[in-house]
Amino acid sequence: MKHSMHLILDSYSHPGISLFWKRHGLSIMEQLVPADFFITTGDTPLEKLVEREIWSGWKKIILIGTPNSIRRGFNTLMQSSQECRSTLEIGFWPLDLQNLATSISQSSLNLRPILQVFKSGHTLPVDVMKVQFIASELETKYFWNDFVINSTQANAETTFYIDEQNSHVNGKFRCRIAFHDEILNSLTMHPGKLTRTPVLKVYLKRDPALTTTERFKQFKQWLAADKKITENETLLKTGKQVEIQGNWANLTLNVGAIQDSVQGAHFEVARKAFSLIIPAKPIQTTESVRKILPAFRPTGVIANNRDGSTKIQLQFKDNSH
Numbered sequence: 001m002k003h004s005m006h007l008i009l010d011s012y013s014h015p016g017i018s019l020f021w022k023r024h025g026l027s028i029m030e031q032l033v034p035a036d037f038f039i040t041t042g043d044t045p046l047e048k049l050v051e052r053e054i055w056s057g058w059k060k061i062i063l064i065g066t067p068n069s070i071r072r073g074f075n076t077l078m079q080s081s082q083e084c085r086s087t088l089e090i091g092f093w094p095l096d097l098q099n100l101a102t103s104i105s106q107s108s109l110n111l112r113p114i115l116q117v118f119k120s121g122h123t124l125p126v127d128v129m130k131v132q133f134i135a136s137e138l139e140t141k142y143f144w145n146d147f148v149i150n151s152t153q154a155n156a157e158t159t160f161y162i163d164e165q166n167s168h169v170n171g172k173f174r175c176r177i178a179f180h181d182e183i184l185n186s187l188t189m190h191p192g193k194l195t196r197t198p199v200l201k202v203y204l205k206r207d208p209a210l211t212t213t214e215r216f217k218q219f220k221q222w223l224a225a226d227k228k229i230t231e232n233e234t235l236l237k238t239g240k241q242v243e244i245q246g247n248w249a250n251l252t253l254n255v256g257a258i259q260d261s262v263q264g265a266h267f268e269v270a271r272k273a274f275s276l277i278i279p280a281k282p283i284q285t286t287e288s289v290r291k292i293l294p295a296f297r298p299t300g301v302i303a304n305n306r307d308g309s310t311k312i313q314l315q316f317k318d319n320s321h
Helices: 015-032 046-056 067-078 097-105 108-120 212-224 286-292
Strands: 004-009 036-039 059-065 088-094 123-134 138-143 146-151 157-162 165-170 173-178 200-206 234-239 241-245 251-253 264-277 300-304 311-315
Touching: 004 015, 004 046, 015 059, 015 097, 015 108, 036 046, 046 059, 046 067, 059 067, 067 088, 067 138, 067 264, 088 108, 123 146, 138 146, 157 234, 165 234, 200 241, 200 264, 251 264
Parallel strands: 004 036, 004 059, 059 088, 088 264
Antiparallel strands: 123 138, 123 264, 146 173, 146 251, 157 165, 157 241, 173 200, 200 234, 241 264, 300 311
């Protein structure tokens, strides 16, 4: 059955998306010729549009917006039933600041390979991470990349069950359960990476028992060394199912709507959650976007001295002669 195309543009969430559409909207509409076209507004948020389009079923939905728009669209999609999702073909086109700057400065002709993916590209059923936990009631959430759970009590005892093997961790920690390494983007997705064996990767970062003075001293050392503060994670184990059980008061989740602590959480892979539109091979990569952006070499800068009374012109030496 042929799916009619429905295009959703989340221009309300970011002014850059509106500029992008003013630059390329006419060309996009001429090439895709969608059966329906929707733009978000203050009265019609993205979630409302996506939900309405999902429930009517049997269509191809293309969502254009910021990475945050894509996350919101994905969350709304996964709140629908499997039966409903099975009738859809979904395409995600995220535009971050770098992509927006590149796209707005280019001719609409450069968008033809992208539009061809959405117009005639094939689809592939994709897996996502499913998380279940009990807050006030049983909650089920879905995630594409990862999920973070924290132990907040120094005297806590937490048990990890990974494919029926268990590990015990005491005290505070930050745990990240990772699934897809790639961002949710129809244009950069590699088919081979989506068909590999689905496993969850459990990373652990222990919280060292430092006093306030020691933490301040450590922070000063980071600043003095001019180093980026990074989180050193350790891969605990991989598996298809993960369960984390702790004390009732010691586990918190990175879910904005869930403020209360939980006793545990169960993670598994939801197979063939929806059909994602992808190209035969990726047509965009982060590196290719960077190469397109022009590299501007400054000819001079203005530096102010301490009293602000004198401006000194600094000239760069020209080595071209």
